Amino acid sequence: MAAVPGVRRSELADALRACRTAFVGVGLMSCMINLLYLTGSIFMLEVYDRVLPSRSIPTLVGLIIIASFLYAAQGVLDMIRNRILGRIGTALDEALNKRVFDTVVRLPLLIGSRNEGLQPLRDLDNVRSFLGGMGPSAFFDLPWLPLYLAICFAFHVMIGVTALVGAIILVGLTVVTEFMSRQPAKDAMGLAAQRNDLAASSRRNAEVMVSMGMTSRMNQRWSEANEKYLVGNQRASDVAGGLGAVAKVLRMMLQSAVLAVGAYLVIHQEATAGIIIAGSILSARALAPVDLAIAHWKSFVAARQSWQRLTRLLEQMPAQTMPTQLQAPTSRLSVEGVAMVPPGDQRLIVQDITFALAAGNGLGVIGPSGSGKSSLIRALVGVWQPVRGKVRLDGAALDQWSSDMLGRHIGYLPQDVELFGGTIAQNISRFDPEATSDGIIAAAKEAGVHEMIIKMREGYNTQVGEQGGALSAGQAQRVALARALYGNPFLIVLDEPNSNLDTEGDEALTRAIRAARERGAIVVVVAHRPIGVEAVDQILVLRDGRMQAFGPKEQVLAQVLQPRVTPPAPIKVVSEGGVAKS
Structure with missing residues (x-):
């Protein structure tokens, strides 16, 4: 026919x-x-x-x-x-x-x-x-x-x-x-x-x-x-x-x-x-x-x-076409007037976000619950498509990359960590059939999880179980951090990466962020605790889906954390001799 x-x-x-x-x-x-x-x-x-x-x-x-x-x-x-x-x-x-x-x-x-x-x-x-x-x-x-x-x-x-x-x-x-x-x-x-x-x-x-x-x-x-x-x-x-x-x-x-x-x-x-x-x-x-x-x-x-x-x-949902393969990004992440709507919804939850980061920058995204932090980072990694604006790596919009090729340059640790059934090594390597032991161990060491893994009975061959059920929440989060760091990606996005970590895990996370920045990666961290933004140099403050502040960490934190209520005037007490004392 x-x-x-x-x-x-x-x-x-x-x-x-x-x-x-x-x-x-x-x-x-x-x-x-x-x-x-x-x-x-x-x-x-x-x-x-x-x-x-x-x-x-x-x-x-x-x-x-x-x-x-x-x-x-x-x-x-x-x-x-x-x-x-x-x-x-x-x-x-x-x-x-x-x-x-x-x-x-x-x-x-x-x-x-x-x-x-x-x-x-x-x-x-x-x-x-x-x-x-x-x-x-x-x-x-x-x-x-x-x-x-x-x-x-x-x-x-x-x-x-x-x-x-x-x-x-x-x-x-x-x-x-x-x-x-x-x-x-x-x-x-x-x-x-x-x-x-x-x-x-x-x-x-x-x-x-x-x-x-x-x-x-x-x-x-x-x-x-x-x-x-x-x-x-x-x-x-x-x-x-x-x-x-x-x-x-x-x-x-x-x-x-x-x-x-x-x-x-x-x-x-x-x-x-x-x-x-x-x-x-x-x-x-x-x-x-x-x-x-x-x-x-x-x-x-x-x-x-x-x-x-x-x-x-x-x-x-037509099949994705294979675009022209671009060179690996090495210098810049830019967000241009991005507005976000959740899938299946019509309500804008992120509006008019614009900023740029250079290689080696670390950005901490802070703000109250429901301010749009997680929605913004989903746009940064290409999971959600903006209804307005563009996210670009080295000037190329994310939709110019195929998801497989883009994924090689992005490390993502979501807020709700879930591992796949398989070994720890397979999860760290993102189930790459061509993964080498050196690459897996390097990612684990960068995440500070190598010592924890080798203490397990089967080491890197330990089965994590369905949805990572064989590991504790903290262990699963640290393995997921190693997965995000695997392959030395250029853009690393971490959504509340320390929500299940102890003090040792927090220190390992800080070292991993600093190491990634030193090799030229851009790191974006969503955090509710100060320890989460310790290793970044830029801060983005969101409120009600809008950018309230962006700039160097010390300057923005000083602006955001300054007292909002004028302190009460000293109470004057009059002494018996008629002299006012405060």
Whole structure:
């Protein structure tokens, strides 16, 4: 199919289009399989019309041999067709799984927490599972229904009419199934996502739930969510299962009706006995794909909805293009009139921030809670995109870099530290497969965490556990600091890096900031405690999302920390001699 000018084709459709050769093969095999399905009807026709009247055993043996060979060929072709369909699903997954995973990662940065979590990955699984199941086979067999009906008409018009009426009824039932199952299946999918999100959040906050006596209440919420899901899922299953049962009963009734019509024709000597059986088998076979399609309609509807969601998602989040690779930044960070809006929100939380830092500068960002400090540094590292203004490294805006290339020049320690399952060495090296031991140890030493690591039982090979659960909060924060320093990045951004540190950790943090500045890096630190800004030379004060002050540390701190309330005048006391004393 030729592409329409100006219309962007779906990535999913393109991935399936790449498998068109396999689909052509499946179509040809479906042709052969459906022709071979005639084996049973022809065999019964020959037995009743030739073998029984002639009583010829050699003819019967010959028919059995031929039928056995054809049945075997049909089974082999059916097996190959199913395997090809399964591999089409696998090929689709291989073509898109990285793109879908990328959208899962990027989606919260664009629309905030109001996203579907891991739903895109589940959608891809639904599409792949459907392609590898029996559903597509039914749709490939449906176009052959007219062939079977034509053969029924060739036997006799009345047999053909009976089969045609049955086909019309079942096709109508398929249309009814489509309309009745669409909304229940959609509702069940949404309820399943809500239930899964509740389970995941409860698992992450298990300590809070147990320690604060929230387990029973959260259990009740889970029960309510699960009950809604079960009701919705049962409604979808009832619709699909009920219509499937009706279709099966109608198909059996049709088979009996064809037998009755055949018997009537034989009584009136308008057909042979073999036509009775052959017509019954053919009519049943003609409607078998319709029956199979109805039975798998629930999975078809789920796959179609998943396909539509994935198509919309991939269109909204196109693949990132690889820009021209720029030289590593070495001299300057500039922030030009930056204004920030949280993903999925419309409220400005950072407005008109402008400043510049040179290589070797250290900036401390201070201000009350909610003043926009964390939002600003998310813009500095390229996590959030400003709605106005630009953040530049050596004059190049951050959006001129690919995220992978930009990440090599940035070290980031977020406020909420979370490590990945793996070893300490892997987490420090950012899971770089080409990381060297020297580079990992150098980052650990710069962060002052090398001695702590080698005292562990397995040293750098210690498993940190899921979300870093095997380490204390302070240990995890220090390992995350080493991760931020790995590779000697030019821009290092630390959001409250000492929130979980003891005195030893604070001293190591100060040494790390000074060492990074001495080698020419720019360090930005968000802090609530004075120890956090001890090693910087510049201070930025934020209040209500606006820049209140910026400049050399001593000058700004003197301005910000000066008393705001005029001290009371000395109280004058009059002595007995009439002399005023203060």
